[in-house]
Amino acid sequence: MAQSQGYFQEINFFPILEFDEEKGDISIATAAVEQLENDLKAGYNHRILVRTKDKRSADRLYNTIYHPHFSKYNPVLVHSDIPATDRTAAIRALRDGASRIVVCVDMFGEGIDIPSLKIAAVHDKYKSLPITLQFIGRFARSSEGLGAATVITNIANDKLNESLQELYAQDSDWNVLLHVLANREINKELSLQELAQGFDSALLHGMTIQQLRPKISMIAYSTNEKKWSPDAIYNVFDPDNCFITINNDSGIIVIVEKLDSNIDWTSFKGINNTNWHLHLIYWNPEIKMFFINSTNKSISDTIAEALFAQSIKINGENIFRCLYGIKRLMLGTIGLKSAIDGPIRFRMFAGIDIGNGIAESQKETSYKSNLFGVGYSGKGKVSIGCSYKGRIWSKWVESIDYWINWCNEIASRLQNEEINTSKIFEGALVPEIINERPSSVPYGIEWPIDLDLINDSSILISRGPNDYSIYELDIKLTTNSENGPIRFSVGNNIVSEEYELYISNEECEFKTIKANGLMLKRRKREYKLAEFFDEFPPRIKFVDQSMLEGNLLVRMTSTPPAFNLDRISTWDWSTVDIRKESQGMQHDKQSIQYHVIQSLIASDKYCVIFDDDDAGEIADIVSIVDAADRITIQFYHCKYAHGDNPGARVADLYEVCGQAEKSIKWCQEPPTIIDRLMKRESSRAQSGGTRFEIGNVRKLREIKNKMRIFPAKIEIFIVQPGIDSKAITDDMLRILSGTGSYLMDTYSIDLQIICS
Known part of the structure; x- marks a missing residue:
């Protein structure tokens, strides 16, 4: 590690938070000059390098900010449009100390390599990450008596913040090298970086905590132990085949394990399959629980026994407490086990059979094995699956800090003794195939597959040579009756078509009743809109709160509370x-x-x-x-x-x-x-x-x-x-x-x- 060997010094990263981009430049400049003045008072003969993306931006920053506001430090401007003699004089003034601020575009191409340039005011990010690393590396080089370097930028700027996150994820050195000087709000933004700094990143051999994106899954255990034995993890895993790092302060262990296995089609020992497993352990002593997320489904109990003298896996009926509080739960699968007339049998219910699965689950001869569903938490969409064996999962792939927060949130339900799991399916939504339109008034219709959230041109509606983005069109009902035809239109004040939904004999069809030649373009395919709706039906809402997609109807099983x-x-x-x-x-x-x-x-x-x-x-x-x-x-x-x-x-x-x-x-x-x-x-x-x-x-x-x-x-x-x-x-x-x-x-x- 170059930093640990003394080639590089720690860099102070000083992020500012200015949301108005036009004020961001003056905020960066002001912070850089304040840092310069502090360094000069401390006896460091530092200079400021102002980084910008192009010559036009360099001219603007020099003429509107650095020269008029900070002339005390004799700013100089250096780029390829400046005459060679003036560039040479500017760099000489910078070396001699007559100038303490240089505004430039490409410090390497312009021959600026002055060790005392220790303050970087980064107004624009570099085009590529390697150049960013090279730029910061110049500031990090050690030199006796020069002191630490400082990088200042505005992380409220999307592009600069993305560059910072990319930098952290590139190499574990930067977690050590960049020392973040941040206030409370910025700490919130950089929480994952702070979590990463609690690990010895060298033990991951170049990999970083930020690069790990586990599937959201866990097995939960309860324990009354006051201490754990994190070093016992080396008794479970072979250090020669693993990267293991421990954050004792946060109660987290990360193991990346290499496993070689034989190939079926040869006995030759020189060829084998290499697989990698990820194991995460998180202990929260405040709630007396710990959680294990492993891509090896059979090792969790072994890990638990090694780390804690006593623990109990949460499984069986109590595991289904995790479903509590999910609103408008739509189950995708239900697995049941029963012991009728002999050995235990397993049955899986999915799709339109979910209703039968819920009914079967209420029988004394059946018990829930596993299930998966989606719904709402009051904070947005959620997905959740669980198995009586103890595993709980979501369909998301997220960061480690997200997984930790998710574990804590699920734990609050698992520990709630007041949750009655026999009533967990009350209010669950069950789809059914219908033979005729519902006897209720439709009042809302939405695009399928969330097309209305698209802000680019990946979905277009065309008529002849004219294309319209999806955000320039409306889909809306044209009839509101309890028993009449269900009709709706797509269009705007220039183009429009009207359609009708026909339902009979467990089948449905969308027909164009007022045609205007509209076509939908999606993923290199073109559809007539009625054909598109046959494949992707719009969602139609009725006043009884039922919802229809094609001929698949979902009815609300409970009455909404009275309106306040x-x-x-x-x-x-x-x-x-x-x-x-x-x-x-x-x-x-x-x-x-x-x-x-x-x-x-x-x-x-x-x-x-x-x-x-x-x-x-x-x-x-x-x-x-x-x-x-x-x-x-x-x-x-x-x-x-x-x-x-x-x-x-x-x-x-x-x-x-x-x-x-x-x-x-x-x-x-x-x-x-x-x-x-x-x-x-x-x-x-x-x-x-x-x-x-x-x-x-x-x-x-x-x-x-x-x-x-x-x-x-x-x-x-x-x-x-x-x-x-x-x-x-x-x-x-x-x-x-x-x-x-x-x-x-x-x-x-x-x-x-x-x-x-």
Whole structure:
């Protein structure tokens, strides 16, 4: 190791956190000069090297920041467009100490190799990781009396932060070499790096903790032991065939094991198969549990016995406690064992047979063997599987720190003695094949396979020579009746097609009833849209909270809780035509949307108010509040009234409730909200307009940077002035309770209603 042998010194990595990219450069420069002044006071004759991506950026930084603000240190500019005599004079001034700041593009190509250049102000990342390593390596070279080097950059910048993460993952040397000087917020961003620093990375022989991406799985054990014996792991694994590293402070052991095995088709000893196993052990003494994740399913008990004098594996019926609290659980498989008429038999249920599996599991002669399902935790989608033998798993592949947090969260359920596992299937969703359309009113429809979340051009709808991105189109119901045809359209104000779903004899078909030649392009394939829906049916939601995909119906097994009337607020709509929804490009002052926007502006608390109305919208209005340590994003779904005056029309709620439920998907990855808004603004700008009522693209970039550090809270509002708050019927409350329950179950969002 070059660092351990003294060739390199430790580097102080000084990250700053400036979310406004236009302020980031001055923040980096200010921090670099402060570091220079501190080093000079400490007796170190240091210089600053300002790193930027190109000559244009170098000129800008020199002329607008370093020369006007820090002329005390006589900054010099060096790049290939500067005359050779001036470059030579600048480098001489730098060597002599007449200048203490150099702004450059390529320090190597420009011949800048001055040992006292010990402060790097990195405004832009290098194009490749090897050059980044070479650059930082120059600063890390040891030289007596020079002191430690410092690298300063803005990790709120996506590209610079990606470069830093890539650097950490490249070589374990950098975990030792880069000493992070960070405040609380930045420590949160670099938590995985901090975890890695608790290990002796040399023992992984060049591999890093950040490079390990285990499948999320574990076997849990309880123990009352106050101490463990981590060194006993060497009695289980052969050190000659393993990389073993231990983080005693965090209670974690990582083993990477090499296993050679014979090949079936030859007895020649010189050829064999080489496999690698990963073993993770995590002990949390505070909850008296430890967890083992191993790609070798048979070794967990051996590891447990070596590390702890006493422990008990959690298995049997108690293992199914891990399913507790999962909302809208949709089981994919159920494995049962039974002892009817002789030996124990195993039966597996999947797909439309899940209902039979649940029924069988309730019989005294059956017991659960294993199962897997997906659902919601109130914080988003989850997947979970478990076996009575003790293993619990998810379909995710994640980092080690994610796995640790997941183990702790599952443990809280495993230890809950109040969970009754015999009732674990209550509320589970069961699919069934139907022969006719459901006798309920459809009120919402969504693209299949989450197409509406796509922000690039990988999915296109075309008509002739014209292509439309998926985010420029809407899919929406065109009929809302209890027994009539189920029809919907795809399109915008330029192109549109209408379709009908036919169901009979356990089969379904989508037919185009108003054709316009639309084609869908996906992964080098082209479909007529009706053919695409035959293969990937859209999801249709009904007022009884059942959901239909093709002819596969999932019914809710429980009644949603009553809607909280405190979440209904009334506004004054006396100046508004409640049958006019959108303000349009002309900002119609009588429209519902205009009235809402003006009310938000008057509150003076928003940094962004965005008119997203039109096909492909997230919501009619998206507003953002930028607080000190939290981002709040609000979706306002506006809908026109079906009458001239407020009343008790249930039809006023159908479409807008469907829109509110559809928008919940954006909670999966809040930064994609910002990406979508920027896409939408770019499209609007091409016609000479803007969607911003408050804010701009620069502010959106700042918000996106900040969302990487601070949590984003989503709030959803339905705006329907056609509802008379004093005349709401039971049917209307039934729809509101269904939508409210869906938002709460999935992402813990309280639906709010604004009406008359």
